Amino acid sequence: LLVPGADGEDIPAPFNTLQGQFTPSADLNDRVVVWRGDITRLCIDAIVNAANNSLLGGGGVDGAIHAAAGPDLLEECASLHGCETGDCKITKGYSLPAKHVLHTVGPIYYRSDWEEAQAKLVSCYERCIETAVENSVRTVAFCAISTGVYGYPSTDAAMDATCTVRRLLEDKRYADKIDRVVFVTFVQNDVLAYNTVLPLVFPPV
Numbered sequence: 247l248l249v250p251g252a253d254g255e256d257i258p259a260p261f262n263t264l265q266g267q268f269t270p271s272a273d274l275n276d277r278v279v280v281w282r283g284d285i286t287r288l289c290i291d292a293i294v295n296a297a298n299n300s301l302l303g304g305g306g307v308d309g310a311i312h313a314a315a316g317p318d319l320l321e322e323c324a325s326l327h328g329c330e331t332g333d334c335k336i337t338k339g340y341s342l343p344a345k346h347v348l349h350t351v352g353p354i355y356y357r358s359d360w361e362e363a364q365a366k367l368v369s370c371y372e373r374c375i376e377t378a379v380e381n382s383v384r385t386v387a388f389c390a391i392s393t394g395v396y397g398y399p400s401t402d403a404a405m406d407a408t409c410t411v412r413r414l415l416e417d418k419r420y421a422d423k424i425d426r427v428v429f430v431t432f433v434q435n436d437v438l439a440y441n442t443v444l445p446l447v448f449p450p451v
């Protein structure tokens with residue numbers, strides 16, 4: 247895989263805006279990883295579901311998670327009375343290898359009010375980490391929230407996701423309470439976006 251920025255290659259826009267912004271930290275680098283595959287296969291404290299406001303299931307990663315977790319997940323979700331965009335609700339993982347599911351609802355992306363969408367996407371990551379810490383969840387795998395059906399550009403989403411997670415891992419409220427964040431990529435767009443963005447936001451020491 248060719249990673250832009252390696253071997254002196256130019257880092258393309260919009261990623262180049264991140265160059266030189268972040269101080270290298272071995273501790274932070276040890277706690278983040280990009281992994282490509284099906285999030286439902288991860289044996290971890292919690293996986294993040296990109297759900298909708300009803301929390302009653304859907305397509306994409308939401309459909310895959312409900313299919314793998316079994317009907318008990320839907321039953322618990324139905325008792326939660328939905329979820330606001332940018333918020334998060336936690337359930338058990340049932341038949342999943344993951345112990346919990348953090349259900350969050352990303353924004354539907356419209357080019358006209360992208361700043362509002364960005365604020366909501368950042369809020370998804372914040373509320374997931376906050377909810378994880380409240381529930382003693384120490385390892386979290388995020389899917390690329392909103393980048394499928396909800397249409398958020400994967401480059402911008404990867405930048406928002408990694409910058410927000412870095413800020414949260416440095417925040418004293420969460421710093422010692424999260425051991426690992428996995429950014430799960432699935433489609434090629436996200437693989438390229440995360441492989442480009444991660445070494446910029448978490449530069450090698």
Ligand code: AR6
Pocket residue numbers: 283284285286296297298303304305306307308309310352389390391392393394395396397430431432433436
């Ligand atoms: N593992 C990891 N990532 C996956 C998987 C998987 N098994 N399947 C898809 N992805 P999407 P959204 C990636 O559309 O854009 C649902 O119907 C996918 O490639 O699942 O937030 C909900 O009910 C993409 O990068 O979620 C909502 O109605 C990312 O997961 C709506 O879709 C998110 O794509 C939410 O849309």
